Amino acid sequence: MQSILTPGKRQGDLLVLLEEAQRKFGYVPQEFMAGLAQSLGIPLSDIYGVATFYSFLATKPQGRNVIRICRSLPCWLKNAEIIVNSVAQELGINPGETTADRKFSFELTNCIGACDIAPAMLINSDVHGELTPGKIARILKSYK
Numbered sequence: 001m002q003s004i005l006t007p008g009k010r011q012g013d014l015l016v017l018l019e020e021a022q023r024k025f026g027y028v029p030q031e032f033m034a035g036l037a038q039s040l041g042i043p044l045s046d047i048y049g050v051a052t053f054y055s056f057l058a059t060k061p062q063g064r065n066v067i068r069i070c071r072s073l074p075c076w077l078k079n080a081e082i083i084v085n086s087v088a089q090e091l092g093i094n095p096g097e098t099t100a101d102r103k104f105s106f107e108l109t110n111c112i113g114a115c116d117i118a119p120a121m122l123i124n125s126d127v128h129g130e131l132t133p134g135k136i137a138r139i140l141k142s143y144k
Helices: 011-025 030-040 044-053 073-077 080-091 133-141
Strands: 065-070 104-109 121-123 126-128
Touching: 011 030, 011 044, 030 044, 065 073, 065 080, 073 080, 080 104, 080 133
Parallel strands: 065 104
Antiparallel strands: 065 121, 121 126
């Protein structure tokens, strides 16, 4: 696996390097994490811990469009669970899964900073708010 490490990278650059891998590969591959651990002199378990802590990093291949539904309190108080169920029904997958055609991955995440338009979700970097089950199909169709 081709590395994105360049001379002068340090342990303090770990998150930046993981983000670069995510952009390059679409996720952070195990092989990359192993090479990074060796290059930086950090245990692989520490690298994996950082990669899995941040919800915007993926350790497995993702769909072309990543749906992240906010599960913070403001969204849940405004019936985000109904939105989760609507997305699951529309796509035929549950949170943590990817459609067979790899068009969509579906995740639950903590606050996306859109509390004022709760319930909200991100699709890639696009924010969609004030969601209702009726809006879900229309929004998802625009990404197919």
